[in-house]
Amino acid sequence: MTDADTSSPGLPPTGLPSPGLPPTGLPSPxLPSPGLPPAAPGPVDLSPxxxxxxxLPPAAPAPDPDPDDNRRQVLYWRLLARLFDPEEQAALxxxxxxxxxxxxxxxxxxxxxxxxxxxxxxxxxxADEFDGLMTPEPEPDGARDRAAEVRRAALASKLLLNxxxxxxxxxSAGQLARWQSDAGWLERSLGCPPGGLRGGRGAGAVAAGGGxxxxxxTVEADLVRRMHLREVLADPALAARLTPSMSLIEQLLRxxxxxxxxxxxxxxxxIRRYVDEVAQVLRTQVEKATVGELDRSVPPKxxxxxxxxxxxxxxxxxxxxxxxERLYVDRLYYRHTVRRTTPQRLVVVVDQSGSMVDSMVNxxxxxxxxxxxxxxxxxxxxxxxxxxxxxxxxxxxxxVLLRTNLGGGNDGPVAMAMARPKIAEPKNTVMVWISDFYxxxxxxxxxxxxxxxxxSGVRFIPVGSVTSSGRQEVNPWFRERFKAxxxxxxxxxxxxxxxxxxxxxx
Numbered sequence: 001m002t003d004a005d006t007s008s009p010g011l012p013p014t015g016l017p018s019p020g021l022p023p024t025g026l027p028s029p030x031l032p033s034p035g036l037p038p039a040a041p042g043p044v045d046l047s048p049x050x051x052x053x054x055x056l057p058p059a060a061p062a063p064d065p066d067p068d069d070n071r072r073q074v075l076y077w078r079l080l081a082r083l084f085d086p087e088e089q090a091a092l093x094x095x096x097x098x099x100x101x102x103x104x105x106x107x108x109x110x111x112x113x114x115x116x117x118x119x120x121x122x123x124x125x126x127a128d129e130f131d132g133l134m135t136p137e138p139e140p141d142g143a144r145d146r147a148a149e150v151r152r153a154a155l156a157s158k159l160l161l162n163x164x165x166x167x168x169x170x171x172s173a174g175q176l177a178r179w180q181s182d183a184g185w186l187e188r189s190l191g192c193p194p195g196g197l198r199g200g201r202g203a204g205a206v207a208a209g210g211g212x213x214x215x216x217x218t219v220e221a222d223l224v225r226r227m228h229l230r231e232v233l234a235d236p237a238l239a240a241r242l243t244p245s246m247s248l249i250e251q252l253l254r255x256x257x258x259x260x261x262x263x264x265x266x267x268x269x270x271i272r273r274y275v276d277e278v279a280q281v282l283r284t285q286v287e288k289a290t291v292g293e294l295d296r297s298v299p300p301k302x303x304x305x306x307x308x309x310x311x312x313x314x315x316x317x318x319x320x321x322x323x324x325e326r327l328y329v330d331r332l333y334y335r336h337t338v339r340r341t342t343p344q345r346l347v348v349v350v351d352q353s354g355s356m357v358d359s360m361v362n363x364x365x366x367x368x369x370x371x372x373x374x375x376x377x378x379x380x381x382x383x384x385x386x387x388x389x390x391x392x393x394x395x396x397x398x399x400v401l402l403r404t405n406l407g408g409g410n411d412g413p414v415a416m417a418m419a420r421p422k423i424a425e426p427k428n429t430v431m432v433w434i435s436d437f438y439x440x441x442x443x444x445x446x447x448x449x450x451x452x453x454x455x456s457g458v459r460f461i462p463v464g465s466v467t468s469s470g471r472q473e474v475n476p477w478f479r480e481r482f483k484a485x486x487x488x489x490x491x492x493x494x495x496x497x498x499x500x501x502x503x504x505x506x
Contacts, residue, residue: 068146071099072153079157082112083165100154103147109158115178116162116185129155133189159186166219171227173238179223180243183216195245221247229255233263244274249361253401268402275398279365300334308333344430345377346370346501347422349415351435352382352404359434359463360404364390366497368397379422383415412439412446420449426457430501434463437478447481454485461500463490 078092096110106123108114120127133155139145162182184194197216224247232238242248252267259267300306311333319328350363360382371378371394380390382404393399412435423429431453439446454460462482464474474489482489490496 066146068150071103071150072146074099075150075153075157078110079161082161086165086167099150103151103154105151105154109154112161112165116158116182117178119158126155130159130185131188132191133159134186135189135191156189159189163216164219166223169226171223173227173232173241176223176227177241177243179220180245183220186216217247220245221250224248224251230259230263233259233266234261236262236266239266239270242270244270244277246361249274249401253404256402268398271401272398274361275365275401278362279369279397283369300336302332302334306334308335344375344428345379345422345424347379347381347419347429347431349381349383349419349431349433349435351384351410351412353384353410361401363432363434364397364400364404367394368400370501371395379419381415381418383411383418385411385414387411387415387418389418410435410439411442412437413442413449416446416449416453420453423453423456423458426453429457430459430461432461432463432497432501436464436473437462437475439475439478443475443477447478451485454487460487461490461497462487463497 074092074095078089078096081089081092093110097107100107100109106119108119108122116130120130129151133152136148136152159182163179163186166179187194187197190197229251232242249271252271256264256267312329312331313327315331315333316327316329319330320326321328346367348363348367350360352360364380367378367380370376378391378394380394380400382388382390384405388403390400390403393403419431423431433450437443437446450460450462462474462478479489490500
């Protein structure tokens with residue numbers, strides 16, 4: 001018996017059409033398919049859909065994948081797996097270890113418990129590779145160095161995993177210190193100084209990392225919240241391990257009313273350190289931006305450091321003696337160093353609600369620096385639902401910060417009522433207003449007050465925020481009206497505010 005004879009009764013042999021049915025996918029000659037025209041007479045093409053005719057040459061085989069591309073993908077798949085699931089994937093771990101060893105890098109790069117500092121300490125040659133790692137220079141001929149990409153992927157995976165995989169639960173002072181160090185290495189890889197993307201010691205630096213600053217600040221703030229800060233501050237040894245940062249200062253300012261004794265003293269020490277570090281950066285920027293024109297009506301001071309040697313030689317060339325080969329000087333010329341400045345008044349109004357903590361810190365420090373300049377009269381007002389005049393303490397930003405109470409809502413008209421009496425000469429006054437301008441039912445009264453101040457001759461500068469990252473969020477209602485008034489909102493980066501004040505001070 002043949003195979004066809006052994007098939008089940010009433011069923012066609014496998015792979016053959018049923019005797020009274022059309023082949024699969026073809027219209028029946030007696031019952032045309034709905035919506036399709038009757039089949040045209042002639043031979044039927046039974047070739048599978050999409051296959052080329054038999055007379056065409058076969059397609060070329062796909063090229064073999066580049067081994068370096070495979071290595072890089074292994075490293076990134078492991079990074080993603082560890083970021084979303086702390087449990088190890090044995091296959092990815094083994095493959096990543098083989099890749100790292102194959103390219104000559106230490107296996108410690110795959111150890112989540114090893115800080116970047118410890119890796120660099122054992123392998124000092126890697127320190128230079130971490131600098132600018134995330135912003136590599138393009139190849140001159142446009143070609144890709146895939147081997148170098150694999151090496152960068154291994155180093156970048158170490159940075160990203162250490163910074164963004166923070167686990168859960170309570171955080172110790174040591175863990176926070178280690179995270180801050182690793183975050184500093186990540187900032188260096190993006191071309192910023194340590195702290196430059198989180199509003200720390202590099203607050204004046206341009207945030208080359210784009211939106212990374214916001215993410216780093218969020219992670220750091222979460223770590224600070226998970227740390228038993230009061231217990232850490234009560235222990236001088238643990239408190240000494242903390243590095244001041246914007247997130248930590250914000251928490252200290254919010255919790256200062258609950259601290260006392262050693263804990264309060266350690267908190268003040270951290271705030272003082274942070275203020276001094278940021279002030280050192282901002283003071284340099286202010287000094288560069290506040291150089292007035294030379295006042296030639298004031299005779300130059302005749303001291304050696306002001307001696308204009310080139311001009312002195314040029315003016316006395318007629319006294320040159322060829323016989324003696326000697327220049328006789330009968331008059332010395334000195335440089336003018338006195339700068340022309342006009343007495344000015346700077347009124348700074350800062351929103352101290354919870355969303356503006358970084359602006360409060362930076363503006364307090366900036367106001368104190370301007371207050372130290374000659375012929376600049378600085379007034380500082382902070383407000384939430386109430387306004388407080390901090391002018392008597394403007395020279396000491398540390399004292400100002402301890403007197404602030406972060407949080408609460410906004411009441412701009414109350415702050416304006418306190419600020420307007422400080423305007424003595426409108427043409428010699430600038431008012432800097434730092435806020436997100438979310439005033440709700442008080443928006444119209446506040447804008448009317450601002451409009452009146454501006455039309456009186458005061459130079460009004462609205463600022464969305466003053467941060468190191470430049471992040472800002474401003475009420476669109478106010479933004480449009482400020483633009484129509486001719487006083488557009490200044491970008492939130494602190495460098496922009498210093499630049500805007502330059503013309504006022506000169």
